[in-house]
Amino acid sequence: MIKQSFRLVRVKLLRCVSLATCSQAIYALLGCLLIGSFSSSLRADENTSPPVPAEVQDLRYGVILYHFFQQSYFEALTESMVGESRQDMPFHQQSAKLLRGGMSLSYGMSRQAEAIFTELIDILPEQVRRDQAWFYLTKMDYLRGNNAKAKSTLLNIQGPLPTALEQEAIYLKANLLLASGDLEAAAATIASLPETSPWLAYYYFNLGSKQSLSGQWQQGVNSFLHIDQLVLSGEEGKSLRDRAYTAAGFSYLKGGEYQLAITNFLKVRLDSPMVDRAMLGYGWAAAQQGDFELALKPWQALAQRSVVEPSVQEGLLAIPYAYEKLDARGRALQQYQYAITAYEQGMDKLAEAIVIFRDLPLIDLVSDDSASLGEDWIMGGDNLPINEQAPYLTHLIAQNYFQSAVKGLSDLLRMQVYLSEANDRLAAMQGVLEIQQRVWRENLNQSQRQHFRQQYNNLLAVQENLEQQQIAALDDNDARRFANKDELVLWQLVDHATSMLEQLKANGADISDEQEQLRLYRGLLYWQASEQWSARRWQYKKQLVELEQLLSETKQHLQRLETLDENRYNDQFALRIEHKKQRLDTQQQQVTQLIQRSEAEIRQLAIDELSHQRQRLSYYLGQAKLAVARLYDAGNAESLP
Amino acid sequence: MPTRITICAILLWLAQSLAIAQPPQAVTPEAEGQAAKSLDEQVQDLKQQVIELNRDLFILEEELLFPANTQLAVFVSMNVGEFFQLDAVQLKLDDQVVTNYLYTDKQIDALHRGGVQRLYLGNMKTGQHELVAVFTGRGPRGREYKRGATLLFDKTSQAKKVELKIVDSTATAQPEFLVKQW
Numbered sequence: 001m002i003k004q005s006f007r008l009v010r011v012k013l014l015r016c017v018s019l020a021t022c023s024q025a026i027y028a029l030l031g032c033l034l035i036g037s038f039s040s041s042l043r044a045d046e047n048t049s050p051p052v053p054a055e056v057q058d059l060r061y062g063v064i065l066y067h068f069f070q071q072s073y074f075e076a077l078t079e080s081m082v083g084e085s086r087q088d089m090p091f092h093q094q095s096a097k098l099l100r101g102g103m104s105l106s107y108g109m110s111r112q113a114e115a116i117f118t119e120l121i122d123i124l125p126e127q128v129r130r131d132q133a134w135f136y137l138t139k140m141d142y143l144r145g146n147n148a149k150a151k152s153t154l155l156n157i158q159g160p161l162p163t164a165l166e167q168e169a170i171y172l173k174a175n176l177l178l179a180s181g182d183l184e185a186a187a188a189t190i191a192s193l194p195e196t197s198p199w200l201a202y203y204y205f206n207l208g209s210k211q212s213l214s215g216q217w218q219q220g221v222n223s224f225l226h227i228d229q230l231v232l233s234g235e236e237g238k239s240l241r242d243r244a245y246t247a248a249g250f251s252y253l254k255g256g257e258y259q260l261a262i263t264n265f266l267k268v269r270l271d272s273p274m275v276d277r278a279m280l281g282y283g284w285a286a287a288q289q290g291d292f293e294l295a296l297k298p299w300q301a302l303a304q305r306s307v308v309e310p311s312v313q314e315g316l317l318a319i320p321y322a323y324e325k326l327d328a329r330g331r332a333l334q335q336y337q338y339a340i341t342a343y344e345q346g347m348d349k350l351a352e353a354i355v356i357f358r359d360l361p362l363i364d365l366v367s368d369d370s371a372s373l374g375e376d377w378i379m380g381g382d383n384l385p386i387n388e389q390a391p392y393l394t395h396l397i398a399q400n401y402f403q404s405a406v407k408g409l410s411d412l413l414r415m416q417v418y419l420s421e422a423n424d425r426l427a428a429m430q431g432v433l434e435i436q437q438r439v440w441r442e443n444l445n446q447s448q449r450q451h452f453r454q455q456y457n458n459l460l461a462v463q464e465n466l467e468q469q470q471i472a473a474l475d476d477n478d479a480r481r482f483a484n485k486d487e488l489v490l491w492q493l494v495d496h497a498t499s500m501l502e503q504l505k506a507n508g509a510d511i512s513d514e515q516e517q518l519r520l521y522r523g524l525l526y527w528q529a530s531e532q533w534s535a536r537r538w539q540y541k542k543q544l545v546e547l548e549q550l551l552s553e554t555k556q557h558l559q560r561l562e563t564l565d566e567n568r569y570n571d572q573f574a575l576r577i578e579h580k581k582q583r584l585d586t587q588q589q590q591v592t593q594l595i596q597r598s599e600a601e602i603r604q605l606a607i608d609e610l611s612h613q614r615q616r617l618s619y620y621l622g623q624a625k626l627a628v629a630r631l632y633d634a635g636n637a638e639s640l641p
Numbered sequence: 642m643p644t645r646i647t648i649c650a651i652l653l654w655l656a657q658s659l660a661i662a663q664p665p666q667a668v669t670p671e672a673e674g675q676a677a678k679s680l681d682e683q684v685q686d687l688k689q690q691v692i693e694l695n696r697d698l699f700i701l702e703e704e705l706l707f708p709a710n711t712q713l714a715v716f717v718s719m720n721v722g723e724f725f726q727l728d729a730v731q732l733k734l735d736d737q738v739v740t741n742y743l744y745t746d747k748q749i750d751a752l753h754r755g756g757v758q759r760l761y762l763g764n765m766k767t768g769q770h771e772l773v774a775v776f777t778g779r780g781p782r783g784r785e786y787k788r789g790a791t792l793l794f795d796k797t798s799q800a801k802k803v804e805l806k807i808v809d810s811t812a813t814a815q816p817e818f819l820v821k822q823w
Binding site for chain 1: 823
C-alpha cells in the first residue's frame with residue numbers, strides 16, 4: 001500500500017503538481033534540445049528515449065551533460081559553475097546556462113532557477129531559447145499559484161517552442177483560462193493539441209472536476225469520459241483512466257444517473273488505488289436505487305480492507321445503514337459494534353503512532369542508509385522504521401507540502417554527505433600542500449634558486465661572447481676564427497716560427513729559404529681554412545641557434561621554478577584552504593541546524609495528520625455509538641430482527 | 642445520513658482529484674505552507690552555497706594537485722555507438738595502467754546521449770608520452786569486442802586534454818576508436 005502511494009507520488013511529480021514536476025523527463029528533453037537536436041518529431045512521451053546524440057564542441061559542456069543525463073544534478077551544477085568561472089565553454093556558454101536554470105529547478109532551487117532564466121532572457125540571442133526561458137518562468141509562476149503573473153509571462157512566448165514544451169505551454173495556457181473561468185477560451189486553446197498529447201488527459205480531468213464542482217454534472221461526466229477515448233499508455237495511463245471512471249461515477253451519482261454511475265465504478269481496476277472509492281460509490285449508487293442488497297456487496301468487500309482508508313471507514317458505517325434499510329436491525333447492530341471495535345482499534349494504533357512519531361529519528365524515513373539519495377529518494381523508505389504506522393501516512397505522503405518537506409530533508413542529508421566529503425578533500429589537499437612545501441624547502445631553498453639563476457646568467461654571457469665572435473669573424477673575414485683545435489695548434493706553430501725567423505733575421509742570419517717555406521706553409525693553412533670557412537661558419541651559426549633554444553628552455557624552466565616556488569612560499573594555497581575550511585565549518589553548522597528544523601517540521605506534519613485521522617475516526621465512532629444507542633432505544637436488543 | 646455522506650465524499654473526492662493538476666497551494670494549509678517556504682528558502686540558499694564551495698574546491702584541487710604545466714585529462718565520448726556496447730576502458734600511460742573503468746547502464750546511456758566522461762585527471766612531465774586505451778564490450782552481432790587506441794603525444798607546459806571517441810563507421814559497419822587532442 002505504501003508503495004502504491006509512493007508510485008502515485010512519483011506519477012504526480014512527473015506531471016504538474018509541484019516544482020519538482022520539471023524534473024527528469026522534461027529536462028532530459030531539454031538536454032537533447034540544448035545539444036541541437038530540435039527534432040520536430042519529438043513528443044513528450046518520447047522524453048525518456050535517448051535523443052540522437054550531437055557532438056559537443058566544449059569538453060566541459062559534455063561533462064555537464066554526462067552528469068545531467070545521470071540526474072547527478074549536484075555534480076552537473078558544480079561543473080557548470082566551474083565552466084563559467086574558467087570561461088572554457090565558448091561554444092555552449094548560453095546552452096550551459098539555460099541547462100543550469102533547468103537543473104536548478106529540478107534540484108529544488110527555484111529561486112536560483114528564476115534568477116538564471118530572468119538573466120538569460122536579456123542575453124539570449126535566439127528567440128527560441130528566450131521562449132524556453134519564458135516558458136520555465138511561466139511554469140514557476142503557475143506552480144506557485146501566481147496565475148496572473150503566469151498569464152502575463154506566457155504572453156512573452158513568441159513561439160513556436162520545441163514540440164514537447166509547446167504542448168505543455170498550451171496545456172498551461174488552457175489551465176490558466178480554466179482557472180479564470182473562461183472555459184470557452186480554454187477549449188479553443190487545448191484544441192490545438194494533437195490527440196496523442198499526454199497533456200490532454202490532465203486538461204480534461206481538470207475541466208471535468210471544475211464542471212462537476214460547479215454542479216454541471218453531465219458536462220463533467222463528458223469531460224471525464226473523454227479521457228477514455230485518448231491514447232494513454234503505461235501504468236500512468238491506467239491510473240488516469242481509473243481516476244476518470246471514478247470521478248465520472250461520482251458525477252453520475254450526483255446527477256441521479258445511478259446505473260451509469262455503477263457502470264463507471266465497475267470499470268475501475270481491482271488493483272487500482274482508486275478501487276476503494278469506486279466500491280464505496282458503487283454501494284451508494286445501488287443504495288440510491290433502493291437496492292441495498294446490491295449495495296452491501298461492494299461495501300462488504302470494502303470492509304475487508306484496511307480501516308486506515310477513509311472509504312473503508314465510511315463503508316463500515318454504510319453496511320449497518322444498509323441492514324437497517326433492509327430491516328435487519330439485529331445485523332445492523334452487530335455491524336455497528338464491529339465498526340466501533342474497528343474504529344477504536346484504529347484510534348489506538350493512531351495514538352501509538354503519534355507517540356512513536358514524537359521521538360522517532362526521521363533520517364531513515366528518506367534513506368535506508370547514508371548512501372545515495374538519487375532519483376528514487378522517496379522510495380528509500382522501504383525499510384521505514386514506521387512500517388506499522390506507514391499506512392496511516394499514505395494520505396499525508398501524497399500531499400505536495402509533505403513531499404516538499406521530505407525532499408528538503410533528503411536534500412539536506414545529501415548536503416551533509418557532500419560537506420563531509422569536502423572536508424576529506426580539504427584535509428587531503430592540506431596534506432599534499434604540506435608535503436610539497438617540505439619537499440620544496442628541502443630541495444630548493446632560496447640560495448639554490450639564486451645559484452641556478454647565476455649559472456643561467458653565466459651561460460647567457462658565454463652565448464653573447466660567442467655571438468660577438470661570429471660577428472667579428474664575418475667582419476674581418478679571418479679564416480682562423482673557425483679553425484679547429486688541430487689547426488689552431490698549427491697556426492700557433494706558424495706564428496711561433498714567424499717570431500723565431502724575425503729574431504734570426506735581426507741577428508743577421510740568412511733565412512730566405514725558411515721564410516719561403518713558412519710562407520708556403522701559411523698559405524697552405526689559409527687555403528685549407530678558406531676551403532672550410534663557409535661550412536664552418538654555417539655549422540657555427542647552427543650551434544649558436546641550438547644554444548639559444550636550449551637557453552630559452554632553461555629560462556622557461558627557471559621561471560617556472562621561480563613562479564612555483566614563489567607561490568609555495570607566498571602560502572596562497574594554504575590561505576585558500578584555510579578560507580574554504582571556514583566556509584565549510586559554517587555550512588556544516590547550518591546544515592545540522594536545518595536538518596533538525598526539517599525533522600521537527602516533518603514530525604509535526606505527520607503528527608498533525610495522524611491526529612486529524614484520529615479525529616475523523618472519533619467522529620465515525622461517535623456516529624456508530626449513536627446508531628447503536630438509537631437501535632437500543634428503538635427496542636429490546638434481543639428482540640431485534 | 643447517507644445523502645450527506647455521499648455528497649461529502651463526492652466533494653472531497655472531486656476537490657482532491659482537481660488537485661492532481663493544480664499547484665500545491667491548492668491543497669496546502671496556508672500556515673504550513675508559509676513555514677515550509679521559509680525553511681525551503683533556507684535549504685535553497687544552503688544548496689547554492691554548498692555548490693559554490695564545491696566549485697571552489699574543484700578549482701583549488703586542479704590548481705594545487707593538477708597544475709596546468711603537468712596536467713593531463715583524458716575524456717571518453719560516444720557518437721551513436723550502435724556497433725559497440727561499451728563495458729569497460731583500461732587506460733595506460735607510458736605502459737603503466739592508470740585507470741580501469743567499468744561502466745553502469747546509466748553511464749552508458751549518458752554517453753549515448755552526448756555526455757562526455759572525464760575518465761582520468763593526472764600529472765605528466767613535459768616531453769613525449771604514449772597513451773594506450775583498451776575498450777572492451779560487445780561489438781557487431783553481440784560478439785565480445787576488444788580494441789585499442791594509441792596516441793603518441795608531446796606534453797608541453799600547457800594542460801593537455803585528450804578525448805577518446807567511440808564512433809560508428811557506417812562504411813565498415815564497425816566501431817572506430819579515435820583519439821582527439823584538444
